[in-house]
Amino acid sequence: MNEGxxxxxxxxxxxxxxxxxxxxxxxxxxxxxxxxxAALAGLPEPDSTPLGAVVIDLAAERRRRRS
Ligand SMILES: [Zn+2]
Incomplete structure (x- = not known):
């Protein structure tokens, strides 16, 4: 697809x-x-699925706190 x-x-x-x-x-x-x-701000490119990654990280964090 041509994005222009x-x-x-x-x-x-x-x-x-x-x-x-x-x-x-x-x-x-x-x-x-x-x-x-991100490049103009000098930051690394965010993951293409940042919301999903955050959800997964939060779930893992909860499991760590329980144990
Ligand atoms: Zn350019």
Whole structure:
């Protein structure tokens, strides 16, 4: 599926990134891997199923506390 072009505004270059490789949809719009919200914040990319991972971690934590 073609997600379009990266919509990140490159202020120093005065133009949009417009990268088309590996672009994925984000709340801010389509972004290439270099310009995802996490990448721009200097954070690792979140898991593709973060909510499920949190639920699993909480269940494991409860079991640890009981034992
Ligand atoms: Zn980009």
């Amino acid at each position: 072009r990266c919509s990140h505004w490159n202020g120093t270059a005065g133009r949009y990134c417009h990268q088309t490789d590996h672009v994925r949809p984000y709340l801010q719009g389509p972004r290439c891997p270099v310009h995802t919200p």
